[in-house]
Amino acid sequence: MKKILYFCLIIVIAATLMACDSQPKTITFLTNRTDLKNTILKDAQEQFAKYYADKGWNVRVETVTDYENIVSTRISGNNYGDVLLIPQTVEPKDLDKYFHDFGTVEEMKAAGWTGVNTKAFNGNVYGLPVGLQSSGIMINLDVFNKAEVEPATLTTPALFLNAMLKIQSYGKKNIADWKAAFHTQTATGWGLAQWAGGITTAAGDPDYLNYILPWDNDAFWNETNNTAGNIGKMYELLYDLIVNDVVESSPTIDEWEESKIWFAQGKIAAMSVGSWAIDQFEKVAESIEVGRSDDVGYMPYPFEADDNKLYVSIASDYTIGIAKNTKAKEVAVAFAKWFVDEFNYANKTGNIPPKVGAKYPAKIEAFNDSGAILVEETPATITLEGALSLAEKNAASSITDEKRIALWDSVWILDYVATAFDVRDNKKSTTSKELLQAIQNKWNNGISAVIEQYGNKPNR
Structure with a gap:
């Protein structure tokens, strides 16, 4: 056997x-x-x-x-x-x-x-x-150095705006065919949507996107404090950069490919773009006679949290x-x-x-x-999955409103930025407060839909 x-x-x-x-x-x-x-x-x-x-x-x-x-x-x-x-x-x-x-x-x-x-x-x-990617601001270190601006010190919107004003002044006086201290990439559409990558930095909390934002009545505008909200301060900075005229001259001409060359030539100092673009900018810099890949730098969005730290979200492509x-x-x-x-x-x-x-x-x-803390955004639990997308879907003034506030969509932010350019060009006088209040009103409609389906904001 x-x-x-x-x-x-x-x-x-x-x-x-x-x-x-x-x-x-x-x-x-x-x-x-x-x-x-x-x-x-x-x-x-x-x-x-x-x-x-x-x-x-x-x-x-x-x-x-x-x-x-x-x-x-x-x-x-x-x-x-x-x-x-x-x-x-x-x-x-x-x-x-x-x-x-x-x-x-x-x-x-x-x-x-x-x-x-x-x-x-x-x-x-x-x-x-x-591979993981982060969101932030591409900067030309050589231009920053010549304009005597230290990137590591730019931890608030006000400090960053003042730095861009200083660089814009330097560039106009000293650099031939100067383009802009900050290129918004407005004409591309997707370039503006990149700002959504800074939400965790602006909020200072990796839980914010999935556990707070879908219920946040202060996301874009805080009525109680009469200030830009948790992430509204990010879009307020974008507005201020435009109306203070430190950006590209035309918001309607797609200059993405050209801007990489201008950046390498030291004619643009900064732009909001994901870390995925670093390799592209370095290769362009090495391909032209006056470019140097060592001049390509990267910094966090300038939104220091209450604990004096800069949180930067990382995510997989x-x-x-x-x-x-x-x-x-x-x-x-x-x-x-x-x-x-x-x-x-x-x-x-x-x-x-x-x-x-x-x-x-x-x-x-x-x-x-540089001191930036790389964090993963906390994923929604199964019971809360879909809350953010539901808020975005319903963040509109009416059922026919095509400018609903979908964070990574360019339609609503193009409308926001178009008004800012009109203010710069003296065609309108709309303030960032008025714009952000209107956006918050739309977002509140999204919140109502979330509460109806998911209930009130969860305790963490």
Whole structure:
């Protein structure tokens, strides 16, 4: 009997080993970065093969244009590779349907991973950030230095505005073909929406976005104190920059590509943009004769919290996930973790690595050393999920109002900024108070919808 059991055990083990050995050793990785196909991604393929040479594992990289639409369709058709950047179209409730989890949020954080809340659901992590990004202000350090302005001292809106006035005066007097102390990127639309990335800094609280803002009657304007509200002070600064004429001359001409060159030439001193753009600005600076990548700097939005600290939110752009239908899960998981950790893809693309102790890009390291505290915005609990989007959906003066206050949407802020430019050009006399009060009134309508569905603001 023992011999029979022993023989059966050998058969089971052999079958298991054969099954494991029969699993594919080459996996397919889908990514949107067509621009990196022959550089960083090619290097990743070669290094992964060397790293796991003893196992014979390899990765085939497939770059996809129109990534969101094409890959979303492929997911529906059950043909989406082994490892991929999870499309934003995949709803949280469907993550488990299409992707394997890496473990619980607590387990991943304990292992040193950050940014894991981005693609987590019911406590499980389905996507690892390929890189984290922060929001802030790109600055030309050479121009700041020549105008005798120290970025680290600019911790309040008033100090920042005065610095821009000083730089504008210096630029007009000393720099040929001077453009602006601060370029708002108004004509792009999306450039203005970048200011929403400063909400956590302005509020000074990583809980603010999901636990306070949907119920905040003082978000844009505080009637009690007769001052700009918790995040209204951010948009008040934008208004002040415009009416004080330290910005671009025309708000209707898209100058994004040109502005990168002007910035490198020292004709623009600052602009609001995510850290994802640092790499672009450095490359432009190195491509022109008078540019220097060392002049590209980055600073937090100038909103010091009550505890005298500057809080800066970090968030993931894309996360890397493991296809639920992969036949090579072991290889896929190994590649995903290796790509983000050992290969340090984030550092190579100018982003913040999502692993504690990983090397930061130089500009982000300096940003971190400046005293800014990088924090993750606290995700909403399952019971509060959707409260913010409901507030945004209903933050309008009427059902036909197309300028509802959706934070990352450019429509409402374009309207706000257009008025500020008209004030600058002496076409209107509308104050920032009047504008922010009108925005707060719309936001209050959103709050009413939130209270009706979710109840009053939760206790924290």
